[in-house]
Amino acid sequence: MIKRIIYLLLLAVLLNACSTTKYLAPGQKLYTGGTVKVDDKVISKGDAKALSSELKTYIRPKPNSSLLGMRIKLWLYYKTKARKGFIQKFLSKYGEPPVLVSQVNLAKNSEIMQNRLQNISYFQATVSGDTIGKEKTAKAVFTALPGPSYTIRNITFPGATDNSLDTAVKGTMKQTLLKKGDKYNLDVIKNERIRIDTRLKEEGFFYFAPEQLIVRVDSTIENHQVDMTVRIKPETPDRAREIYTVRNIYVYPNYSLRDTSLKLDQAAPYRWYNIIDPRKTVRPYLFANTVLLHPNDAYSRTIHNNSLNRFINLGPYRYVKTKFEDVTPDSPKLDIYYFLTPYKRKSLQAEIIGRTTSANYTGTQLNLSWRNRNAFKGGELLTVTLFGSTDIQVGGQNNGFNVYQYGVQTSLSWPRLIPFNIKSSNAYIPRTVLTLGYTSVVREKLYSLNSFNGSFGYQFKSDEHKLHELNILEAMFVKPRNVQQLYTDSIKKSSNPSLKHVIDPQFTLGPSYAYTYDNTTEDYRTNSLYFRGKLSLSNNLYGLLSGADTLGGKAKTLFGTIFNQYIKAESEIRLFHKLSANTKIATRLLAGVGLPYGNSTILPYNQQFFIGGPNSLRGFRPRSIGPGTVDPTPLSGNGFIADQSGDIKLEANIELRQKLFSIVYGALFADAGNIWNAKPHQPGGTFGPNFLTQMAVDAGFGLRFDASILVLRTDLGFPLIKPYTPAGGTRSITPSFKNAIFNIAIGYPF
Numbered sequence: 001m002i003k004r005i006i007y008l009l010l011l012a013v014l015l016n017a018c019s020t021t022k023y024l025a026p027g028q029k030l031y032t033g034g035t036v037k038v039d040d041k042v043i044s045k046g047d048a049k050a051l052s053s054e055l056k057t058y059i060r061p062k063p064n065s066s067l068l069g070m071r072i073k074l075w076l077y078y079k080t081k082a083r084k085g086f087i088q089k090f091l092s093k094y095g096e097p098p099v100l101v102s103q104v105n106l107a108k109n110s111e112i113m114q115n116r117l118q119n120i121s122y123f124q125a126t127v128s129g130d131t132i133g134k135e136k137t138a139k140a141v142f143t144a145l146p147g148p149s150y151t152i153r154n155i156t157f158p159g160a161t162d163n164s165l166d167t168a169v170k171g172t173m174k175q176t177l178l179k180k181g182d183k184y185n186l187d188v189i190k191n192e193r194i195r196i197d198t199r200l201k202e203e204g205f206f207y208f209a210p211e212q213l214i215v216r217v218d219s220t221i222e223n224h225q226v227d228m229t230v231r232i233k234p235e236t237p238d239r240a241r242e243i244y245t246v247r248n249i250y251v252y253p254n255y256s257l258r259d260t261s262l263k264l265d266q267a268a269p270y271r272w273y274n275i276i277d278p279r280k281t282v283r284p285y286l287f288a289n290t291v292l293l294h295p296n297d298a299y300s301r302t303i304h305n306n307s308l309n310r311f312i313n314l315g316p317y318r319y320v321k322t323k324f325e326d327v328t329p330d331s332p333k334l335d336i337y338y339f340l341t342p343y344k345r346k347s348l349q350a351e352i353i354g355r356t357t358s359a360n361y362t363g364t365q366l367n368l369s370w371r372n373r374n375a376f377k378g379g380e381l382l383t384v385t386l387f388g389s390t391d392i393q394v395g396g397q398n399n400g401f402n403v404y405q406y407g408v409q410t411s412l413s414w415p416r417l418i419p420f421n422i423k424s425s426n427a428y429i430p431r432t433v434l435t436l437g438y439t440s441v442v443r444e445k446l447y448s449l450n451s452f453n454g455s456f457g458y459q460f461k462s463d464e465h466k467l468h469e470l471n472i473l474e475a476m477f478v479k480p481r482n483v484q485q486l487y488t489d490s491i492k493k494s495s496n497p498s499l500k501h502v503i504d505p506q507f508t509l510g511p512s513y514a515y516t517y518d519n520t521t522e523d524y525r526t527n528s529l530y531f532r533g534k535l536s537l538s539n540n541l542y543g544l545l546s547g548a549d550t551l552g553g554k555a556k557t558l559f560g561t562i563f564n565q566y567i568k569a570e571s572e573i574r575l576f577h578k579l580s581a582n583t584k585i586a587t588r589l590l591a592g593v594g595l596p597y598g599n600s601t602i603l604p605y606n607q608q609f610f611i612g613g614p615n616s617l618r619g620f621r622p623r624s625i626g627p628g629t630v631d632p633t634p635l636s637g638n639g640f641i642a643d644q645s646g647d648i649k650l651e652a653n654i655e656l657r658q659k660l661f662s663i664v665y666g667a668l669f670a671d672a673g674n675i676w677n678a679k680p681h682q683p684g685g686t687f688g689p690n691f692l693t694q695m696a697v698d699a700g701f702g703l704r705f706d707a708s709i710l711v712l713r714t715d716l717g718f719p720l721i722k723p724y725t726p727a728g729g730t731r732s733i734t735p736s737f738k739n740a741i742f743n744i745a746i747g748y749p750f
Contacts, residue, residue: 020064020074021136024098029133031101034059034140036113042148055113055127055144064099074098094662101131101138110142119186122146123219150184153225158232165205165232165241169213172199178215184226189215192230204243204298206324206334212236239332244299247333249273249291253282255321255339262337281342282316283377289416290314291338292425299334309427311340314415315381316374318343347371355391356744361403363391379415384408401446407439417458430460447503448482451606457512467516474536477561478506478606490642497602497681498645506604507563510537520576530574536607539565539599548599556599564604568594574750582659588750590651595678602647602681609649609675611696614743615750616651617671619698619717621741626675628694629684631724646675648687650695653750657704665704669715669749672697674723684724697721700740704748715743 021030036055038048064074077095080088106129117125124147131138157173158166177192193210200208218227232241250264251273267274270284273291290310292303304322311320323337351367368386375382388406414432422430439451457471480503491499514534522528539548539558543565548556555562570592577585594603602608613622624632627646651673658666672695676687702715718735725731733739 020071020078020098023078024100024136028098029101029136029138031061031063031099031104032137032139033063034104034109034142036142036144038144038146040145040147043146047149051117051144051146055116055142058112058116059109059140059142060105061099061103064096071096101133101140104131104140106130106140106142109140113142113144117144117146121149121151121183121185123150123184124148148224150219150224150226152178152180152182152184152228153221154227155180156227156229158230163241164243165200165208165236168200168203168205169196169230169232172196175199178228178230184217189228196230198301201299201301204245204300205240206244206299206332207237207240207242209240212240239326239328242332244326244332244334246293246295246297246299246336247327248295248335249293250335250337251275251287251291252337252339253277253286253342254279255341259339281377282374282379286314286377286379286415287311289424289429293336303425304336306425306427307338310429311338313427313429314379315413316342316345316379343373345373347373353389355746361391361393363389363403365389365405375412381413382411383413384410402444404442404444405439407437407451409435409437409439411435417460426461426463428461428464430458432456432458442482446484446487447480449503450479450481452477465517465519467518469512469514469516471512473509474512475509476506476604476606478604480505494642498605498608499642501602501645502605502642504605505561506606507558507561508538508604508607509542509558509563510539512536520574526578528576530576531572533571534569536568536570537566538568538604538607539563540567543598550599550601563599564596564607565599566594566596566603566607568592568603568607584657586653586655586657586748586750588651588653590649590673592649593678594647596647601679602677605645608645608647610643610645611649611651611673611675612644614713614715614745617673617696617698617717618669618700618702618715618743618749619671619719619741620696625673625696625723627677627682627685628674628687628691629724630682631726644675646685647678648676650674650691655749663706665706667702667704667715668700669702669717670697670699671717694723695721696723698741699735702743711747713743713745713748715745715749717741717743 024030034056036052036059038052038055040048043051064071066072073094073096076091077097080092080095110127110129114125114127117127125145126147127142127144129140129142131140133139155176155178157170157176160167160170172195175195177188177195182188190210192215193213196213197208197210212233214231214233216229216231218229221227249272250262250267252259253275254277263276263278266278267276268284271288272294273287275282275284275287290307292307292310293300297303308320308322311317317340319341321339321341323339325335325337327333327335347370349367349369349371351369353365353367354363355365356362366388370384372380372382374380386408389404391403393402412434415429416432417430418432424430434454434456436454437452439453441449441451453474453476455471455474457469457473459467459469461467483503487499487503512534514532517529517531519525520528520530542558543556543563546556547554548563548565557563570590572588572590574586574588576587579585592609594607594609596603610623611617612620612625616622617625623643623645626644630644632642632644651671653669653671655667655669660666674691674694674696676691676694677685678687680686697720698717699720700715700717702713704714705712718740719733720735722731722733
């Protein structure tokens with residue numbers, strides 16, 4: 001059977017090749033690509049192979065694309081050329097006209113490759129080209145004779161003189177990209193000029209440019225070596241040789257294109273800068289953390305760029321325009337103008353969200369957000385969001401137990417650290433954030449919960465990769481209402497203490513700190529990393545001072561409510577490795593542990609861990625696994641299966657992502673994990689030394705439709721191992737579409 005399939009595939013490839021060449025006119029030949037043969041015994045086989053691969057990338061035009069030898073796009077071009085029907089017109093967008101061998105300019109390609117070889121140290125290189133053809137196809141063959149490579153013997157920089165520019169260039173010599181013994185490379189020389197210019201821009205040489213540097217190369221040295229001399233071109237203008245310092249700084253907080261006058265007579269001095277704001281739209285202190293250059297400072301490109309980033313990160317401003325004015329009287333000076341174009345101060349936004357889950361819930365959510373940028377004229381962002389949602393289950397295990405939510409969430413963000421005055425000069429504005437919110441959760445036929453939350457803390461980035469979030473105080477109070485008889489009966493019939501725990505009053509109060517490192521946005525990296533760690537505390541000091549001890553019969557209250565006492569640590573690490581331009585391996589490891597003590601024997605429900613679902617174990621329904629080997633199904637007689645929760649969580653995921661075509665990506669994945677209780681509450685649910693044998697495992701495949709601004713994801717997960725043994729069954733599961741879980745989600749799982 002397998003042999004027949006292979007034969008059929010080979011036959012299909014052959015037929016397809018014939019079907020795309022039969023449309024060619026007499027005398028035409030389809031171009032099938034080019035090869036480069038490096039034929040020179042002077043260089044090593046390794047270098048020859050590397051040169052051959054590099055030079056091949058310069059051959060133009062590219063041949064028609066193919067998949068497994070089949071020129072599908074070319075075939076579509078011919079089949080939809082007439083474009084008579086709707087389908088033909090649609091498919092014609094993906095067609096590709098034939099690339100003919102007559103379009104290949106051998107002389108031009110040879111010249112480009114020869115120039116490239118000369119630019120990377122092969123000064124004596126020659127390249128020639130020819131075509132080799134069959135009846136309907138032809139390819140290009142190029143032969144390169146590189147000759148010997150030239151290496152660097154000496155590099156000379158300008159000597160230290162009274163000329164400040166010569167001295168500054170010499171001062172950059174230790175970091176030079178030009179190294180003795182390296183091969184000559186024109187790209188490295190260009191980058192060296194940019195490097196020197198970048199350094200000079202930090203020292204006040206505002207008008208200098210990389211083109212004003214020249215690197216002279218002497219190739220007459222014996223043994224195929226070169227001497228390099230870095231010099232400033234004689235025609236460099238005088239002002240490019242000067243160190244410029246700052247004289248005055250002007251900020252325009254309410255600029256528009258209609259403004260044609262600088263209005264310097266209306267400038268209001270504030271500390272080291274001037275505000276031109278006739279309408280008094282902001283308080284002058286707003287820019288104390290953004291205007292990083294000061295009068296008499298030497299111009300620095302990095303500090304200036306950091307200021308621009310900070311202006312944008314303030315929040316109220318859409319655009320920032322900069323103007324530099326040379327105001328040199330006796331010494332080189334610059335006046336700096338920052339023109340800020342604000343957003344509309346107040347805005348109202350409505351958002352409707354549709355969603356579906358693998359637990360057969362279909363839901364909608366409406367968010368109505370009001371925003372006030374620059375609420376108190378100090379760059380504050382005030383946001384008030386009203387929300388409401390419904391999640392209705394049609395069919396499935398929890399039929400009829402629908403979920404409704406509504407509430408309000410407010411936040412106020414200041415672009416500074418209150419009440420501290422911490423100086424920093426990076427590109428990121430630190431923030432102080434205050435949040436307050438209320439949520440009502442109604443689980444039909446079961447119970448309702450009122451939830452109040454608030455926090456006060458700081459967010460700041462130490463560099464482009466590192467984010468710190470320190471909440472001085474986080475508080476949450478959850479109180480049940482309208483607990484139905486069906487739910488209380490479920491509590492009595494079940495040995496699962498978490499059922500009652502869901503409706504217990506919960507009161508958490510304490511600090512938290514989270515650290516995030518993320519370089520995954522840098523697409524050029526072969527390996528990239530995302531890490532997030534968080535530590536949370538609740539009522540630790542107060543619990544110790546009050547002598548809280550629930551197990552000893554000394555449960556304590558705060559504001560008339562028994563409070564929760566715990567320490568909780570969470571971490572997540574994601575590693576991404578590029579196998580090729582279109583193939584990537586993504587892995588994730590999650591670990592979390594919460595240790596209740598003193599006034600608590602279990603984490604509050606809103607702080608517990610859950611597992612399963614489209615962003616977790618995709619072969620299992622959301623919150624349907626654990627803790628440990630606990631079987632979640634015994635309550636099915638009541639028509640209700642509770643969410644499974646725990647104090648400890650371990651999860652690992654791996655996914656192979658492959659671009660298929662256009663915006664469509666495929667994925668193969670496997671997931672494993674479980675949750676556990678920290679203390680004995682349920683038989684089989686406590687974390688112990690055999691935790692690895694209690695892992696739930698699944699595997700599957702899916703598609704991602706990545707349109708950049710939106711990623712639609714579909715996954716089909718097959719459970720392989722359950723952590724519990726169902727009645728009359730086994731933990732291992734034979735993969736089949738009958739027990740597969742289909743997930744639809746927005747965005748990548750991690």
